[in-house]
Amino acid sequence: MKVSPLSPIGIFDSGIGGLLIAKEIKMRMPNENFIYFGDTGNMPYGDKSKEFIIENSMKIASFLYKKKCKALVIACNSMTSNSLNAIHQKFHRKILIFNVIDPIVKNQVFLSSKRIGIIATPSTIRSNFYIKKIKKYYHHLDVVQISTPLLAPMIEKGLKIKKNVIKNYLNHFKSIDTLLLACTHYLFLKQEIDKFYHGKVHLINIQKIVVQEIKKKLDEEKLLCIHPNCNSKYPIFYTSSSIPTFFEKKVKILFGRKVFIKTHVFNSS
Numbered sequence: 001m002k003v004s005p006l007s008p009i010g011i012f013d014s015g016i017g018g019l020l021i022a023k024e025i026k027m028r029m030p031n032e033n034f035i036y037f038g039d040t041g042n043m044p045y046g047d048k049s050k051e052f053i054i055e056n057s058m059k060i061a062s063f064l065y066k067k068k069c070k071a072l073v074i075a076c077n078s079m080t081s082n083s084l085n086a087i088h089q090k091f092h093r094k095i096l097i098f099n100v101i102d103p104i105v106k107n108q109v110f111l112s113s114k115r116i117g118i119i120a121t122p123s124t125i126r127s128n129f130y131i132k133k134i135k136k137y138y139h140h141l142d143v144v145q146i147s148t149p150l151l152a153p154m155i156e157k158g159l160k161i162k163k164n165v166i167k168n169y170l171n172h173f174k175s176i177d178t179l180l181l182a183c184t185h186y187l188f189l190k191q192e193i194d195k196f197y198h199g200k201v202h203l204i205n206i207q208k209i210v211v212q213e214i215k216k217k218l219d220e221e222k223l224l225c226i227h228p229n230c231n232s233k234y235p236i237f238y239t240s241s242s243i244p245t246f247f248e249k250k251v252k253i254l255f256g257r258k259v260f261i262k263t264h265v266f267n268s269s
Helices: 019-028 050-066 077-091 102-106 122-127 129-137 151-156 163-170 184-196 206-220 245-255
Strands: 009-013 034-038 071-074 096-099 115-120 142-147 178-181 236-239 260-263
Touching: 009 019, 009 050, 019 034, 019 184, 019 206, 019 245, 034 050, 050 071, 050 077, 050 122, 071 077, 071 206, 077 096, 077 122, 077 129, 096 102, 096 206, 102 129, 102 206, 115 129, 115 163, 122 129, 122 142, 129 142, 151 163, 151 184, 163 184, 178 184, 184 206, 236 245, 245 260
Parallel strands: 009 034, 009 071, 034 236, 071 096, 115 142, 115 178, 236 260
Antiparallel strands: none
16 A cells, blocks of 8 residues: 555544544644544443454554555554554554554653552553563663543543542552553543642653654654645544544544544444
């Protein structure tokens, strides 16, 4: 399949979490087109089995590959930690593949840290993906991770999350100097979490680090769109269920009203 700098970037997540990665891409690479897929019909992924996550992630990756995307961005920690190997095995010779975990753990952001906390979905915690990756690069780090199963579904539905819910989770951490929000949905809570710690715990700038890596690699592969694209289209967003009201609302807040939101439901296998 022939791709060029004008080809779109494919981004996918279990729902709205990856929208903030897409927004960062649009800010830092304004000439790029992208296609976004939110698997809203199967959200949340945190309570799903590894087999289920792999199967559905592969369906979405194949869908975006057929749309002639020049790169895949797995903008979901649960998908990355459970299905990255399967996706990489099938597509790495065909298309560039990015995720939201490797750029973070390879970044030097942890060098000055001593004790970090990780909050993530149950499926990400079960995979132990972060622990393995972090310990590979940072032997000195003391890493504590907890599962926060209520957060992503509440964020996806647009529910107001009370301070005591956040407090009950974060109180599990003692004397951490850095916190990793290991679910892109949680990025919507960054301000509230920062307030909880009164700015004294460093919150990793996930969007910036991930998108810097994407931009660098696209440039190296001569696939970065550096000129205004005369064939530019408005972003296209797909959901795997009837379009949820809150998903549509978030998309229009982040990207403006001139967007296309469509439904694509995969056939049962």
